[in-house]
Amino acid sequence: MIIKSIRWRLQLWLGFLLICVLSGFGVAVYQLQRINQLKQIDDELQRRLAALDHAVRGGAPPDFSRGPPPYGRPDFPPPGPGPEMHLRPREFRISPEVSNLFDDTGTNAFYFVVWSRDRTLLKSSTNAPGDVPLPDRRSGNTLTHTRLRKTLREAFHYTELGDCVLAGRSIMADLSALRRFSLWLLAAGGTVLAFGLGGGWWLTTRAIRPVEEISAAASRISAGNLSERISVAETENELGRLAGVLNSTFARLDAAFAQQRQFTADASHELRTPLAVLISEAQTALARARSAAEYRDTVEACLDTAQEMRRLTESLLELARLEAGHEQCHRARLDLAEQTRACVERLRSLAAERGLQIHCDLAPADAFSDGDRLDRVVSNLLINAIHYNKPNGEVRVLTRAENGAAVLTIADTGRGIAAEQMPHIFERFYRADKSRSRADGHFGLGLAICKAIVEADGGSIEASSQPGIGTTFIVRLPSARHA
Numbered sequence: 001m002i003i004k005s006i007r008w009r010l011q012l013w014l015g016f017l018l019i020c021v022l023s024g025f026g027v028a029v030y031q032l033q034r035i036n037q038l039k040q041i042d043d044e045l046q047r048r049l050a051a052l053d054h055a056v057r058g059g060a061p062p063d064f065s066r067g068p069p070p071y072g073r074p075d076f077p078p079p080g081p082g083p084e085m086h087l088r089p090r091e092f093r094i095s096p097e098v099s100n101l102f103d104d105t106g107t108n109a110f111y112f113v114v115w116s117r118d119r120t121l122l123k124s125s126t127n128a129p130g131d132v133p134l135p136d137r138r139s140g141n142t143l144t145h146t147r148l149r150k151t152l153r154e155a156f157h158y159t160e161l162g163d164c165v166l167a168g169r170s171i172m173a174d175l176s177a178l179r180r181f182s183l184w185l186l187a188a189g190g191t192v193l194a195f196g197l198g199g200g201w202w203l204t205t206r207a208i209r210p211v212e213e214i215s216a217a218a219s220r221i222s223a224g225n226l227s228e229r230i231s232v233a234e235t236e237n238e239l240g241r242l243a244g245v246l247n248s249t250f251a252r253l254d255a256a257f258a259q260q261r262q263f264t265a266d267a268s269h270e271l272r273t274p275l276a277v278l279i280s281e282a283q284t285a286l287a288r289a290r291s292a293a294e295y296r297d298t299v300e301a302c303l304d305t306a307q308e309m310r311r312l313t314e315s316l317l318e319l320a321r322l323e324a325g326h327e328q329c330h331r332a333r334l335d336l337a338e339q340t341r342a343c344v345e346r347l348r349s350l351a352a353e354r355g356l357q358i359h360c361d362l363a364p365a366d367a368f369s370d371g372d373r374l375d376r377v378v379s380n381l382l383i384n385a386i387h388y389n390k391p392n393g394e395v396r397v398l399t400r401a402e403n404g405a406a407v408l409t410i411a412d413t414g415r416g417i418a419a420e421q422m423p424h425i426f427e428r429f430y431r432a433d434k435s436r437s438r439a440d441g442h443f444g445l446g447l448a449i450c451k452a453i454v455e456a457d458g459g460s461i462e463a464s465s466q467p468g469i470g471t472t473f474i475v476r477l478p479s480a481r482h483a
């Protein structure tokens with residue numbers, strides 16, 4: 001379970017990186033310290049080795065104020081005829097200056113050993129180990145070499161005559177110092193690792209907290225609390241933007257579920273009355289024996305109610321199919337003016353019954369739409385303009401081509417719609433005029449269906465109204481030239 005946690009994965013990865021970096025840094029620092037320490041020891045050994053070499057050769061002690069002579073190049077005359085090339089005496093004396101470099105009391109860690117060219121021990125300091133092996137000569141050169149024997153560091157070289165001079169010292173104290181230094185590096189690395197892991201845990205906790213809040217909020221929302229929202233302090237980072245997107249998604253879900261609940265309640269309310277009428281008529285007919293005429297009236301009443309329910313359910317099904325995109329669409333090029341003119345002619349008699357006049361200004365406008373569904377939109381808007389108009393009012397119908405779209409405008413001279421009601425007029429079952437009922441054949445679905453049809457065709461519908469002056473609906477459909 002821990003391995004599956006993002007926080008622990010990040011923490012383990014951070015720990016692995018820190019250990020690798022600290023280990024590499026620690027090893028590098030330790031090696032540099034060791035190399036520097038050995039270099040200092042080698043410099044001291046070579047300085048003493050040069051002084052001892054001069055003593056073996058019988059020359060004057062070298063001047064160390066200018067530093068040790070170069071490796072493998074002791075300060076003596078080149079080989080050739082002369083007294084220097086004769087056989088050396090097997091005994092030689094060490095000057096006090098050289099003797100001070102090798103303390104026979106043992107308080108000085110440096111010691112020396114000299115072998116003659118016949119590989120016999122010529123001389124050694126009293127503090128020299130008793131088992132110092134003669135170094136192997138490498139290809140007959142006279143260069144200075146170093147070697148490490150356990151806790152002893154030694155420098156040696158062979159002279160031109162074959163004598164071997166060796167200087168060495170114990171580095172046990174230096175090794176102890178290096179061990180202490182390595183322990184100090186481990187302690188410092190452990191401290192840095194602890195601080196790094198602690199900071200990493202704090203950062204990962206801070207980074208994961210929004211994710212945990214998102215998960216908790218999603219769990220509460222899935223439990224049914226759709227009003228829950230994610231609270232994120234930092235909205236500019238990636239998780240903050242994600243939380244914003246999720247909050248907007250949850251808001252749309254909440255609105256969709258609220259709309260669904262309202263739709264269910266409204267549909268139940270709309271269907272309850274015709275069902276009650278059916279039940280009442282059937283119970284009345286069965287309460288006692290009736291004449292054929294009375295039974296006929298009852299059946300006609302039930303039929304009218306059933307027809308009303310059928311229209312309601314068909315409207316609901318049509319609206320559901322349109323919103324789901326399942327309604328078959330047969331789009332083609334048509335003239336919006338001719339389509340509108342046909343609808344107007346069918347409804348002139350209805351307008352005349354109410355004393356209304358319909359004025360048309362129908363300019364040609366090519367549209368790309370489904371003719372049957374467009375006919376439904378124009379008819380619904382005209383019927384609304386007729387039903388909600390004032391006596392002896394007017395209905396103005398205009399079509400035109402504008403900015404690559406076919407535009408239909410239908411305006412009436414009715415009482416208008418209040419500003420607070422305008423945002424709801426395209427909602428299902430919404431009636432701006434509460435005094436009208438289903439008896440007029442209006443369920444409050446007409447404008448919702450019109451909006452769904454127009455948007456399915458890629459167009460738009462909008463409304464504007466002024467109380468006491470009238471209402472105007474504007475439909476914009478894609479032009480056949482731009483479809």
